[in-house]
Amino acid sequence: MTRTYVTRREYDEWLNEAASLARALRYPITPDMVNDSAGIVFGDDQYAAFENGLWSREPYELMVIFEALNEPAVDGLPVSAAHGSEYSGLCDKLMIVHPGKFCPPHYHQRKTESYEVVLGEMDVFYGPEPVRVDDEETVTFSPMPAGSPWPDGVALPAGREDTYAALTSYVRLSAGDPKFVMHRKHLHTFRCPADATTPLVVREVSTYSHEPTEHAADKPAPLPTWAGLHDNAFLSPAANTGRLVTHIR
Amino acid sequence: MTRTYVTRREYDEWLNEAASLARALRYPITPDMVNDSAGIVFGDDQYAAFENGLWSREPYELMVIFEALNEPAVDGLPVSAAHGSEYSGLCDKLMIVHPGKFCPPHYHQRKTESYEVVLGEMDVFYGPEPVRVDDEETVTFSPMPAGSPWPDGVALPAGREDTYAALTSYVRLSAGDPKFVMHRKHLHTFRCPADATTPLVVREVSTYSHEPTEHAADKPAPLPTWAGLHDNAFLSPAANTGRLVTHIR
Amino acid sequence: MTRTYVTRREYDEWLNEAASLARALRYPITPDMVNDSAGIVFGDDQYAAFENGLWSREPYELMVIFEALNEPAVDGLPVSAAHGSEYSGLCDKLMIVHPGKFCPPHYHQRKTESYEVVLGEMDVFYGPEPVRVDDEETVTFSPMPAGSPWPDGVALPAGREDTYAALTSYVRLSAGDPKFVMHRKHLHTFRCPADATTPLVVREVSTYSHEPTEHAADKPAPLPTWAGLHDNAFLSPAANTGRLVTHIR
Amino acid sequence: MTRTYVTRREYDEWLNEAASLARALRYPITPDMVNDSAGIVFGDDQYAAFENGLWSREPYELMVIFEALNEPAVDGLPVSAAHGSEYSGLCDKLMIVHPGKFCPPHYHQRKTESYEVVLGEMDVFYGPEPVRVDDEETVTFSPMPAGSPWPDGVALPAGREDTYAALTSYVRLSAGDPKFVMHRKHLHTFRCPADATTPLVVREVSTYSHEPTEHAADKPAPLPTWAGLHDNAFLSPAANTGRLVTHIR
DSSP states (O other): OOOSOBOHHHHHHHHHHHHHHHHHTTOOOOGGGSSTTTEEEOSGGGGGHHHHOTTSOOOOBEEEEEEEEEEOOOTTOBGGGOTTGGGOOEEEEEEEEOBTOEEEEEEESSOOEEEEEEESEEEEEEOSSOOOOTTOOBOOSSOOOOOBOOOTTOOOOTTOGGGGTTOOEEEEEETTSOOEEEOTTOOEEEEBOTTOSSOEEEEEEESOOOOOOSTTTTOOOSSGGGTTOOOEEESSHHHHHHTTOOOBO | OOOSOBOHHHHHHHHHHHHHHHHHTTOOOOGGGSSTTTEEEOSGGGGGHHHHOTTSOOOOBEEEEEEEEEEOOOTTOBGGGOTTGGGOOEEEEEEEEOTTOEEEEEEESSOOEEEEEEESEEEEEEOSSOOOOTTOOBOOSSOOOOOBOOOTTOOOOTTOGGGGTTOOEEEEEETTSOOEEEOTTOOEEEEOOTTOSSOEEEEEEESOOOOOOSTTTTOOOSSGGGTTOOOEEESSHHHHHHTTOOOBO | OOOSOBOHHHHHHHHHHHHHHHHHTTOOOOGGGSSTTTEEEOSGGGGGHHHHOTTSOOOOBEEEEEEEEEEOOOTTOBGGGOTTGGGOOEEEEEEEEOBTOEEEEEEESSOOEEEEEEESEEEEEEOSSOOOOTTOOBOOSSOOOOOBOOOTTOOOOTTOGGGGTTOOEEEEEETTSOOEEEOTTOOEEEEBOTTOSSOEEEEEEESOOOOOOGGGTTOOOSSGGGTTOOOEEESSHHHHHHTTOOOBO | OOOSOBOHHHHHHHHHHHHHHHHHTTOOOOGGGSSTTTEEEOSGGGGGHHHHOTTSOOOOBEEEEEEEEEEOOOTTOBGGGOTTGGGOOEEEEEEEEOBTOEEEEEEESSOOEEEEEEESEEEEEEOSSOOOOTTOOBOOSSOOOOOBOOOTTOOOOTTOGGGGTTOOEEEEEETTSOOEEEOTTOOEEEEBOTTOSSOEEEEEEESOOOOOOSTTTTOOOSSGGGTTOOOEEESSHHHHHHTTOOOBO
């Protein structure tokens, strides 16, 4: 049976190497950004990734996120405009994904994202149509592009293949490309190509990240209506819980 | 009498050198970002900066902005939350300011900003209290820090000294520092120190920039209520008009 | 009639922008490296480049060299091995060439060079066979590769076309390529492609540069036999003199 | 009893992370530079470093060297100057040292080096006077600076403390500092400070590296007199053998 934890040594090596890479790329890393919520393993079954290690090129769902900014941007907002403010705000993070590894398929009801590849190449997979949430009517201004069909030979995480089925659109992003916008309510995922020579390093600028991680547990809500919001809807139930706490021994 | 234009050669050299610096620093510059609205001279009287050139270290108000993203982020928004959406959205730009030069004092009713110094050092000056707009009641969650008093010897643009008077708070930002948030409705400005060896290069991640520049003139409004919004309130009247068009001969 | 000088303002802008680019690319620039010998115009007729400026993309021979190291490496050499030491030593410089501009065709009797492109692309043109100097017999171990024929459409500096005729081999170098070695006694030159979006930035690691520039005039010779050596043989006589002093008004 | 090898997984992770860091810092890494001689463990007793891993901050002697250039520079040399040519040539390498780790104390009879810190900080320790080799008379032109005394609290590799005793001069180098020259025949070593947040990354530009590593075993000698030269004299006998082969299981 495979293990369901990462050792302290493995975790610290993962984070320290990732933070070094981030610093080399001039991302503004402060010491508190390198913490036990920054390395994310999306579910107990994904700790098996550490049996052969981060450079095995095997498909697993795990990544590092260094978050330099998660600003609600409610200060100065007219009280009359506070309704709906949880769709707003500013988040800036650097995501570091090893070759073959994935972010798990998910969508955000509220968060709109944009990607800027800093190092390596990024395979993005997404649903071209938004997910319908409740029966709410939504605004359409500039829909997602159709994208391309998947390339051949993308190895998916074992046991989670089904969660990728609806993400039929594909695009590969490289350093220097225009920012790529992922609208809220679109299923999406991404990976670092399995044959890459470096981890994928992506800067994500987005609206506020509502994520009740261990690290964020004791922070006050900007507005009462924001309290307890969790805006990540992962298709794999195990990823939903895995996102919030990392088992380190 | 001083001139009120920049020559095509001066302008192109300014923009091409700035874009080269941005590319060297890995900012995702696409050819359409290097355009005749990217180099900004904040009013007819500021073209005098070109008499001795960008490296004279004299105080003038002019800068380059390369905008990689200005995403309204309205897609997928519930129609019921569209009210107030103009306080939201995502903008990512790189600002390049030569030694001694300033961005002119201004505030945004709607835009909240954050700064990340990429190269050089940034002198930020701001009003610690928000400007009161109409009689609207606003949200307060995490007020601006008090900052420090101004250092000695900051040479201000001639004839515009008064517009800096209310910006009594000061902070110096360097590469690697935590992101610095400037809340909406706060007067602010910044400069590159006059004795710097390089231009100041700053990444600004903010909510949507409502700026009806020449370059943006023919773009449709995301929502009818956004049409014609201009969210920059410069204290110098000449800066307000100068922001929107650059006189190049 | 065209002018035979660069203005102080033009020169300082050229050098300051180049030094900023070098710093952004992490080259170790110290203040004394930014001097009046760093910007090189290879002959009186090449100052015409400043009439339309560095971004005109016209072919002229001028460039910036920031020299971080020129170490004779004679300390600790056995006295018995001092003969021939002028073929040795260590030089590290960063060369910055604007679009369309060239280094003039030349060879070094003593200096072997290597190129590492840091930003942009480098068109290298060279003579595949070494120049015969006097009747000395020379060592052959790993000859220069044959290279490719010239691409079409390379605009050469007016009046100097003949000096490029014998450099029949061509190679284009990009960032990340293996270091390219140019053996001593081979005619060579290079340019930044005329349609480039940034200046070409190249690091050259070589043996000692014997160049009696104004800036180096008062430095003692490491060994008596090195005194007065000038190891640059430019095919254009005007380039030979132009290399050593820049006319700045 | 401690082990005397590094596992294939540990080795590959070490090298792949180091190569990623090198690429992020724009060093020209080609696939053949990432090989089984690039990660160096200086003696059987130093493999104990892998028990707690590279981020334990414990003092051990091990490092990564990516060599982009090792050019003998004999082509075009007059036959009459070939005597002594083994003191010449050009080598360019990137060295990556984890926090607390050292290069072992050694000197080169022939090689003169220079250091350029790319990331982090470098503690250099050296003997201010050259080592006397045989009875040869040597050239003196620009002697090594005196340096400073050692700072407090430098933890040395267990069992090898004596080999550091004669290296009484100290200097700390940072990114942007002038190149620091280490003349041939001077004892020297360096480390990454134990409390560093990133590995130390240093570019070394030097004369030719005569190192008969496994990776270099089948390369022909540029001149007959160079055959079999080994120019590294480590004070720890175990380091001398450890330099040439890495035990990977």
